[in-house]
Amino acid sequence: MRTPGALAVLLLCSIAGSCQPAASIDSGWGxxxxxxxxxxxxxxxxxxxxxxxxxxxxxxDPEIPTNMRRRKMKxxxxxxxxxxxxxxxxxxxxxxxxxxxxxxLASGELIDFTESYKLCGQCHGDKYRDWRAGVxxxxxGSWDGHKTYLLCVNCxxxxxxxxxxxxxxxxxxxxxxxxx
Amino acid sequence: MNETDSSRRxxxxxxxxxxxxxxxxxxxxxxxxxxxxxxxxxxxxxxxxILADLxxxxxxxxxxxxxLTAEGAREGVLFGYALxxxxxxxxxxxVYACVEENNQSRDPQLHxxxxxEMEKEKGIDFAHADAYYExxxxxxxxxxxxxxxxxxxxxxxxxxxxxxxxTWKEPDGIVVIDYDWCIGCRCCMSACPYGAxxxxxxxxxxxxxxxxxxxxxxxxxxxMKGVVEKCTFCIQRVRNGxxxxxxxxxxxxxxxxxxxxxxxxxxxxxLEHKRVFVLKNELNTRPRFFYFYGL
Amino acid sequence: MNSIRxxxxxxxxxxxxxxxxxxxxxxxxxALLCVIGAGALAWVHQAQAGLVTxxxxxxxxxxxxxxxxxxxxxxxxxxxxxxxxxxxYDWKPIKEVVILGELLAISSIAMCGLFxxxxxxxxxxxxxxxxxxxxxxxxxxxxxxxxLVLNGYGGLNLLIVTYLLFSLHAGRSPNKKIFLPLVxxxxxxxxxxxxxxxxxxxxxxxxxxxxxxxxxxxxxASAFCSGPxxxxxxxxxxxxxxxxxxxxxxxWKVAELMSYAMALNLLLLGAEVFKEYYSNTEHLxxxxxxxxxxxxxxxxxxxxxxxxxxxxxxxxxxxVPWTRRNPLTLNLGCALIWAGVYLEKGMGLVIPGxxxxxxxxxxxxxxxxxxxxxxxxIFSFGFLLFTLMVKVATPIMLGEFQRPGTKLxx
Numbered sequence: 110m111r112t113p114g115a116l117a118v119l120l121l122c123s124i125a126g127s128c129q130p131a132a133s134i135d136s137g138w139g140x141x142x143x144x145x146x147x148x149x150x151x152x153x154x155x156x157x158x159x160x161x162x163x164x165x166x167x168x169x170d171p172e173i174p175t176n177m178r179r180r181k182m183k184x185x186x187x188x189x190x191x192x193x194x195x196x197x198x199x200x201x202x203x204x205x206x207x208x209x210x211x212x213x214l215a216s217g218e219l220i221d222f223t224e225s226y227k228l229c230g231q232c233h234g235d236k237y238r239d240w241r242a243g244v245x246x247x248x249x250g251s252w253d254g255h256k257t258y259l260l261c262v263n264c265x266x267x268x269x270x271x272x273x274x275x276x277x278x279x280x281x282x283x284x285x286x287x288x289x
Numbered sequence: 290m291n292e293t294d295s296s297r298r299x300x301x302x303x304x305x306x307x308x309x310x311x312x313x314x315x316x317x318x319x320x321x322x323x324x325x326x327x328x329x330x331x332x333x334x335x336x337x338x339i340l341a342d343l344x345x346x347x348x349x350x351x352x353x354x355x356x357l358t359a360e361g362a363r364e365g366v367l368f369g370y371a372l373x374x375x376x377x378x379x380x381x382x383x384v385y386a387c388v389e390e391n392n393q394s395r396d397p398q399l400h401x402x403x404x405x406e407m408e409k410e411k412g413i414d415f416a417h418a419d420a421y422y423e424x425x426x427x428x429x430x431x432x433x434x435x436x437x438x439x440x441x442x443x444x445x446x447x448x449x450x451x452x453x454x455x456t457w458k459e460p461d462g463i464v465v466i467d468y469d470w471c472i473g474c475r476c477c478m479s480a481c482p483y484g485a486x487x488x489x490x491x492x493x494x495x496x497x498x499x500x501x502x503x504x505x506x507x508x509x510x511x512x513m514k515g516v517v518e519k520c521t522f523c524i525q526r527v528r529n530g531x532x533x534x535x536x537x538x539x540x541x542x543x544x545x546x547x548x549x550x551x552x553x554x555x556x557x558x559x560l561e562h563k564r565v566f567v568l569k570n571e572l573n574t575r576p577r578f579f580y581f582y583g584l
Numbered sequence: 585m586n587s588i589r590x591x592x593x594x595x596x597x598x599x600x601x602x603x604x605x606x607x608x609x610x611x612x613x614x615a616l617l618c619v620i621g622a623g624a625l626a627w628v629h630q631a632q633a634g635l636v637t638x639x640x641x642x643x644x645x646x647x648x649x650x651x652x653x654x655x656x657x658x659x660x661x662x663x664x665x666x667x668x669x670x671x672x673y674d675w676k677p678i679k680e681v682v683i684l685g686e687l688l689a690i691s692s693i694a695m696c697g698l699f700x701x702x703x704x705x706x707x708x709x710x711x712x713x714x715x716x717x718x719x720x721x722x723x724x725x726x727x728x729x730x731x732l733v734l735n736g737y738g739g740l741n742l743l744i745v746t747y748l749l750f751s752l753h754a755g756r757s758p759n760k761k762i763f764l765p766l767v768x769x770x771x772x773x774x775x776x777x778x779x780x781x782x783x784x785x786x787x788x789x790x791x792x793x794x795x796x797x798x799x800x801x802x803x804x805a806s807a808f809c810s811g812p813x814x815x816x817x818x819x820x821x822x823x824x825x826x827x828x829x830x831x832x833x834x835x836w837k838v839a840e841l842m843s844y845a846m847a848l849n850l851l852l853l854g855a856e857v858f859k860e861y862y863s864n865t866e867h868l869x870x871x872x873x874x875x876x877x878x879x880x881x882x883x884x885x886x887x888x889x890x891x892x893x894x895x896x897x898x899x900x901x902x903x904v905p906w907t908r909r910n911p912l913t914l915n916l917g918c919a920l921i922w923a924g925v926y927l928e929k930g931m932g933l934v935i936p937g938x939x940x941x942x943x944x945x946x947x948x949x950x951x952x953x954x955x956x957x958x959x960x961x962i963f964s965f966g967f968l969l970f971t972l973m974v975k976v977a978t979p980i981m982l983g984e985f986q987r988p989g990t991k992l993x994x
Contacts, residue, residue: 483790
């Protein structure tokens with residue numbers, strides 16, 4: 110299972126999750142977000158993969174066993190810098206070594222990338238609860254009716270989830286009409 | 290009662306023909322009939338007439354077709370707002386989304402939302418707050434951000450102080466202003482403890498192409514100089530089920546909005562599960578705008 | 585019918601008096617008209633561009649105009665300082681000049697009205713304040729009450745003065761049954777205008793500098809020491825330029841009453857200063873802004889100290905009988921007290937109340953040129969009105985001017 114090939118595929122998938130173009134956060138959420146996949150009752154947009162990295166099995170051969178040893182990536186996925194409890198965790202704690210197109214929960218249960226919130230919710234239970242209630246993160250829709258959710262990874266880079274500082278809009282003019 | 294009112298109104302209108310023409314001859318964004326009564330007291334027919342006139346006028350002036358409604362409050366709805374100050378990063382995107390949605394004047398500049406930067410060490414301390422902060426990126430270390438706009442108080446001091454009753458609290462909780470009745474005395478601005486009301490000191494200017502054509506009479510229709518305006522919770526949106534513009538645009542999801550009377554609403558969840566506070570609690574204004582710590 | 589004809593005669597004769605005067609009179613009128621003209625031009629500019637021509641902004645949304653309005657309400661209330669000794673105590677020396685107080689009240693109310701008109705954003709909508717045809721928000725809005733009591737007081741004084749002059753002109757004594765109740769009514773009316781104006785500020789918890797009960801007695805005290813200053817000067821002028829025999833006692837008594845009012849005013853100011861500085865809460869910042877400035881913002885500080893200094897100096901000048909009686913120091917005292925109270929009430933109440941604003945921002949306000957010109961124009965209008973009314977009233981009161989064929993009755 111833990112073959113270099115499988116690992117390469119794994120790394121490719123990581124690229125998909127890691128490359129959050131800066132525009133993805135601000136891209137068009139002012140209007141109703143496109144919600145193409147309905148999973149359970151939670152409507153979320155598609156996971157923000159980089160082009161071409163999904164499905165991971167395009168590179169990772171499921172026949173070849175995955176190398177489970179924790180090590181630094183050299184041939185692929187090496188640009189991913191893990192800043193997410195990196196002391197205790199590494200790639201395969203979230204990404205499935207069995208099926209590279211899926212993630213896995215602590216129980217071993219495999220989940221799709223479209224349900225990645227379940228994985229995040231394992232450790233971040235309070236955030237998950239708030240997210241389900243609509244209080245963590247942004248939602249689009251109507252206050253009195255249909256609302257859509259965003260995936261955790263739509264705002265947080267799974268490999269380095271800390272929110273990056275933004276450039277602020279300009280300050281208000283001081284009274285007397287002049288700008289700063 | 291209505292008939293006497295309307296016949297009296299017609300008589301006065303006839304008398305005021307010249308005066309109205311004079312009043313309308315100044316180039317303003319909206320033309321108010323001189324003797325138009327307070328919006329609350331107008332009959333459905335009179336309102337429809339006024340709305341139709343305004344639509345024609347504004348469509349011509351801005352070169353695009355506008356829609357203007359006077360949608361009333363829905364039953365069983367009391368709007369509430371919750372803002373997560375542990376999340377706000379002070380990016381000011383809400384300020385400018387509001388400007389665009391609500392047709393605020395660009396020059397002279399008028400903002401309904403004011404984001405205050407404060408120091409974490411000092412806590413909520415208005416005397417040392419700064420609305421004019423500039424930074425490469427926000428949040429700046431050691432600082433937190435408090436956006437302030439109309440709190441839509443349950444016990445609004447502004448409504449009490451208005452000498453002509455041009456501002457009042459709607460049944461769904463939004464404090465509104467009839468821009469055609471306001472005399473511009475600014476009593477309400479002195480009475481507001483949150484600096485939430487703003488005055489059109491000069492003639493407001495909006496570029497034609499930036500006009501938001503979906504308007505509400507008591508909300509985002511273009512105002513004229515000499516009247517007061519303020520946040521209306523995007524009345525043109527929320528009465529049609531949509532979120533206010535600031536809620537939708539916030540990139541960190543710090544803003545929550547909903548119906549306080551609906552137990553399953555987000556804002557009720559916040560009130561029940563989070564540490565919530567209001568500004569200037571001791572003044573007993575009972576705001577419907579809550580600040581909370583989400584983290 | 586007869587009364588109407590008599591009144592028409594009275595109006596015509598009054599117009600004739602106005603047309604007669606020496607070069608000083610005409611020069612004075614001309615000067616006033618020039619300033620009124622300049623003020624009117626400034627007003628037109630403001631009407632076209634909006635209140636942006638002032639230096640008021642959201643952070644300081646009430647300033648020079650409202651400050652002047654507040655000061656003039658006090659001046660209008662000061663007429664009562666003459667009315668009480670004249671009619672309640674029946675003190676003859678003042679009884680002859682009490683009408684001057686009422687004329688001052690009328691001019692002041694007129695100026696108040698003009699300042700409010702200059703200050704509102706949509707003056708053509710002021711009819712919204714009229715009950716029934718507009719919508720006057722009673723009982724909640726204090727400004728609505730203010731509109732009522734100010735117009736009521738102005739109207740009352742106008743009625744009193746017109747009735748008195750008309751009666752004297754027609755050669756008959758005013759009917760005491762009508763006249764006296766009206767005059768006595770003007771006493772609580774005068775107290776009410778200033779109390780309600782104080783309530784306007786007092787009733788705003790958003791502004792902690794104003795939200796204090798001491799504002800009501802402070803307003804009354806400062807009203808009673810400022811308005812009569814004009815009357816003292818006027819009485820001396822009338823004594824010089826007309827045959828009005830005003831006894832020194834009248835003038836000195838007014839000055840003495842002013843000194844007691846100023847004593848109370850200073851005491852109340854002292855009480856406020858103690859409360860703020862000793863309690864040392866966050867609200868101290870408004871008073872600190874006044875007296876020492878905050879951060880680099882000190883523009884208002886010298887004016888406030890000037891106000892305190894002038895008030896104390898005036899108090900002493902009026903208190904000491906020798907300086908009270910000396911014409912030079914008396915008039916100096918009048919100027920000082922006028923300046924002191926004008927700065928204290930006009931600028932020293934409104935501006936620090938709004939600085940820093942409710943969100944802690946400090947915007948340093950100073951009146952713009954346009955505001956100053958409009959204010960000057962309004963003051964000139966008030967002086968003009970006062971001059972014209974005194975010009976008509978003086979000969980009538982002296983009995984020199986009556987409808988031909990009537991006997992002198994006083």
